[in-house]
Amino acid sequence: MAAKKKEEINLTDNMQVVNEDTEKKVRIRSKLTSYNRWGYAFVVPFVVVFCVFSIYPVLRTLYLSFTQYKGFGTPKWLGLDNYIRVLTDKIFWQSFGNTWKIWGINIVLQLGLAFLLTIIFSDIKYKVKGLSIFRAVFYLPNIIAATSVALLFQALMDKNYGSFNKIIYDASIKLNKTFSFIPRYKMVDWLGDKNTAFLIIAIVAAWMWFGNSFIMLMASVQGIPTDYFEAAAIDGANRWKVFGKITLPLIKPILLYVAITSLIGGLQMFDLPYLMVRPGNQAYSSIRTAMMYLYSFGFGNNRQMGYASAVAYILFLIIFAFSVAQFFLFNRKEDK
Numbered sequence: 001m002a003a004k005k006k007e008e009i010n011l012t013d014n015m016q017v018v019n020e021d022t023e024k025k026v027r028i029r030s031k032l033t034s035y036n037r038w039g040y041a042f043v044v045p046f047v048v049v050f051c052v053f054s055i056y057p058v059l060r061t062l063y064l065s066f067t068q069y070k071g072f073g074t075p076k077w078l079g080l081d082n083y084i085r086v087l088t089d090k091i092f093w094q095s096f097g098n099t100w101k102i103w104g105i106n107i108v109l110q111l112g113l114a115f116l117l118t119i120i121f122s123d124i125k126y127k128v129k130g131l132s133i134f135r136a137v138f139y140l141p142n143i144i145a146a147t148s149v150a151l152l153f154q155a156l157m158d159k160n161y162g163s164f165n166k167i168i169y170d171a172s173i174k175l176n177k178t179f180s181f182i183p184r185y186k187m188v189d190w191l192g193d194k195n196t197a198f199l200i201i202a203i204v205a206a207w208m209w210f211g212n213s214f215i216m217l218m219a220s221v222q223g224i225p226t227d228y229f230e231a232a233a234i235d236g237a238n239r240w241k242v243f244g245k246i247t248l249p250l251i252k253p254i255l256l257y258v259a260i261t262s263l264i265g266g267l268q269m270f271d272l273p274y275l276m277v278r279p280g281n282q283a284y285s286s287i288r289t290a291m292m293y294l295y296s297f298g299f300g301n302n303r304q305m306g307y308a309s310a311v312a313y314i315l316f317l318i319i320f321a322f323s324v325a326q327f328f329l330f331n332r333k334e335d336k
Contacts, residue, residue, distance in 0.1 A: 065309035075306065082310035092311065095293040096318075098198065098286060102273070103266030105202035106209075110262065113206070114213035119243050122221045122229075135218070138211035146208075150275035153204050159189040191276055197283035201273050208272075209265075213258050220254035221247055260323050267319050270295065290315055 065082055067075035086092055117138070121131055141149070156164050165187050172185035190196050224247065232242045248255075270291035277287050294315070298308030 061309045061312060064306050065313050067306045068304075069306040070303050071305050078306065082307050083314065085307065086310050086314050092290070092293055094285070095288045096290045099267055099269060099289040099291075102198050102202045102205070102269060102287070102289065103263070105199065106205045106266060107262050109203065109206035110210045110213055111258070113210045114217055114258075117214050118217045118221055118247075119239060121218060122243075122247060131218075135211075135215055138214050140211065141208045142212045144208075146271040147275060149204065149208060150272050153200070154191065154276050157190040157200060159187050159192065162190075164190070192281055192283055194283040194286035197277055197281075198287050201276060201287055204276075205266075205269070205272055209262070213262070216254055216258055217251060220251040224250050256327065260326055263322055263326065264319055267315065267322075 064075060066077060066079060067082075068078050069075040117134075121134070156162050159165060165185075169185045169187065172182065175182045176184050188196065190200050228246050229242060232246060237245070268291055269289050273287040273289055274292055274295070277284055290311070294308050294311045296302075297304045297311065
């Protein structure tokens with residue numbers, strides 16, 4: 001009997017312990033539930049703003065791309081007519097080709113200069129001091145408003161009053177006096193000639209953005225353990241082998257990010273060409289980008305919001321396709 005009573009007492013004690021643990025868990029869950037409710041309350045404003053200003057415009061643009069709409073009145077359903085018109089418009093493809101031409105020169109100069117600076121500043125043999133100062137100087141053009149940059153270079157490249165032409169002209173006169181076989185420089189309308197306007201815009205864009213690429217590449221290089229570089233230096237590897245065998249493979253994720261963001265930004269180029277070369281200029285057709293083409297229909301005098309929406313989605317699909325292709329290309333190289 002005594003043994004049974006002890007067992008019953010132990011069972012009741014265990015039940016009390018279990019009940020107390022259950023009550024604690026219930027209290028903790030209730031507290032977590034109340035915390036979660038407060039979390040939802042903090043998240044709701046962001047979700048509402050995101051849906052109103054991001055999700056709704058995207059869906060609205062998709063709907064308008066299938067309609068005829070001038071910004072007012074009731075949209076008229078057209079189906080795929082706008083998309084067929086975009087794909088068969090020679091001016092759109094010319095503008096798209098101009099975008100690739102400007103972006104191609106820009107990305108070569110931008111990444112080439114960023115790579116060169118990364119090699120110099122990451123080389124332990126050089127031991128360049130003052131990296132933070134150089135980073136600030138290189139990144140400075142990126143924080144200047146595109147409007148200011150466009151107006152600055154528009155003034156510098158002016159045919160008659162630009163400093164660039166003036167410097168070259170004065171230098172050619174001095175050289176001509178010393179060496180008579182060197183001809184005097186003739187003023188060039190850099191932004192008025194279709195053969196040079198796109199080149200100037202590409203160089204200015206590269207100057208604006210190479211600092212951003214350099215900072216990201218340099219940050220990825222600084223994340224590589226220094227033991228690799230020291231071991232390579234002991235083995236007698238030159239800086240090009242170190243960069244090709246150690247640095248480049250380890251910074252591929254950041255390089256992929258830079259390549260994709262540069263592609264997206266390049267295919268959306270608008271501000272520099274639009275501000276530096278105005279309509280009516282002889283070179284306008286050679287620098288008109290896809291975004292400028294879209295802008296002319298979306299916000300120009302002959303407003304066609306439905307057609308502009310179709311152009312926007314065509315550009316989105318093209319950018320998405322090239323971004324996916326870049327992603328798989330980098331991953332394939334990395335697997336090898």
